[in-house]
Amino acid sequence: MIEIMPIGGFREVGKNCTAIKVDNEVIILDMGLHLQHYIDYTQDEDEADLSLEKLIEIKAVPDINMIKDWIPLTKAICISHAHLDHVGAAPFLASKFKCPIHGTPYTIEVLKALIADKEIRVHNKLISHDANAMFRVSDNIKIEFISVTHSVVHTALVAVHTKYGTVVYANDFKLDNQPTLGLKSNIGRMKEMKNVKALIIDSLYAHKPIKTPSESVARELLRDVMLSTNSKGKAMIISTFSSHLARIKSILEFSKILNRQVVFLGRSIEKYIMAGERCGIVEFSKQAKIIKYRREVQKFLKNCKNPEDYVFVVTGHQGEPKSVLARMIFNNYFQFRTEDIVIFSCHVIPGEANIKNREIMETELKRKKVRIFRDIHVSGHGAREDQRDLINLIEPQILLPAHSEINVTEQFLELAEEMGYKENKNVFILKNGHKFKIE
Ligand SMILES: [Zn+2]
Structure with missing residues (x-):
């Protein structure tokens, strides 16, 4: 059986972290910082208490106490990309887990720099893989990185392949057909994937009825x-x-x-x-x-x-x-x-x-x-029409919107229903700390 535990980044923007349990093995996807909470706390104090307990208390990092029993079962931490709201809590949290951290080369390089900055000892092995790589983390679980465009290079969708089917984590992405640096999105591979049980999808701009410009x-x-x-x-x-x-x-x-x-x-x-x-x-x-x-x-x-x-x-x-x-x-x-x-x-x-x-x-x-x-910019997050394209490519059985405040997440439902999904049947708005089982 597959169980999904949202730890951070659901019904909020920041501290992204999701745990996926497959029988008795666990994979952690992302360990992000809640930047605003972190900055609010640290900016006024020169000697801020950066202990894990304090950072959890001020909601700057995901509360891993939600998965206390799962910590010894964890086989891998996989980081989707190098933004701080996805990787920034790893220096504080990773040592609690006796497993390697996997990421694409740029993500791992940034993580190394963050660890050096914080002068924290992190014992986990850091393993870098291509932005399109498949690797085995146990006899029963294979992880695949699938290159996708975003506002930082080497961003990957993370697919967790199991005997029950696949869970795809698309946090964050946009589908940019003319990126100016780095790889294009691996559309072919997204289309090819079969039996995707669930898609965890970046819904930050679900309320914007556009395709995000390139x-x-x-x-x-x-x-x-x-x-x-x-x-x-x-x-x-x-x-x-x-x-x-x-x-x-x-x-x-x-x-x-x-x-x-x-x-x-x-x-x-x-x-x-x-x-x-x-x-x-x-x-x-x-x-x-x-x-x-x-x-x-x-x-x-x-x-x-x-x-x-x-x-x-x-x-x-x-x-x-x-x-x-x-x-x-x-x-x-x-x-x-x-x-x-x-x-x-x-x-x-x-x-x-x-x-x-x-x-x-x-x-x-x-x-x-x-x-x-001002605003000489386009976003790295896909909007409603990018989300539609990704859903059509991957054809997941269940949709799990993430990475937005509740009022925006609810607007994602409108798109999902337009595409034939039904709330609480095959599209669910998860809540941090509330476990979700895929039957
Ligand atoms: Zn990002």
Whole structure:
């Protein structure tokens, strides 16, 4: 029998984690951080208590006490991709499990960097597999990674193959037909799979009645702003997601056309770029300058006499108070001049703190008479029509929407019912801590 235990990321956005029990063996899919809870807790304290008990209490990591009896039965932890809400809790939780952690090369490289950052000992073996790989974790369970597009390279759907059928975990994905970096989605393999008992599906944008535009559209938005705006004699500052190597690649290419050197400023950008270089996906450090530490960032910006010769790529797209962009604006790391250019290649992630922080930042930039270009971005999450396509490709018997607040998850039901599924018969809105059995 297959049992599914949602541990985190159901009826909420963050700390994704699902356990799947097949007879007496368990697989854990993702160990994500709840970023907002983690940041709210850690930002005000220099010596925050990062013990597992505390992190569970403040709901920053999945509560593995929900599967206490399953911990000794766990054969593998499989991480779907390198975003913190999927991998960020692994450094804190994985040691409780005596089994390896599996992921694609970029995911494993990022995990290694996170472990090094936190200075935590993690005893689990870290095993990296191709984005399209099949491997055996026990006599009865095979895991398959199936390459899928998202906003970070080497994202995989994870298929758990058992004698009872297959469970597919599609958290997160979009179906991008023109990705600008990395592999395409392995549509052929998705179509080929038979006897898929259940599909756990990213439903973050179930309320958006569109197909999410391709990353190549974001590239055109960026091209338009970077190349068509009169930037002569002006500073150009861009902030985007540090892990979004495809977006960073576009920034590098357009900067070259502008004859400006790219300077990456900030620790997190350095971390994600170097992880990409270690697994041979990109070679950005040859084409750009990377400045990691705060003091050096400050020194470089203060001494920079000719900002018009550079494109500064900085942290701070969500208005984070400790980011490089915030320090440039509020701590005088940089002398802004009239009509300098700041490009936010992102959306503001909904949440009180982000919205407020960005507002404060933009108000100050406007006061300094800086030109602001917002939302030069497309999302990495599929919307309603991507979800429909994935369901049609995989033809699962049961649908289990995840990765959204309850009001959005409920909108997923509308699509499911349109496609012939019925609530509580073959589409279920699961709740963290409530076990679901597949008969
Ligand atoms: Zn993601």
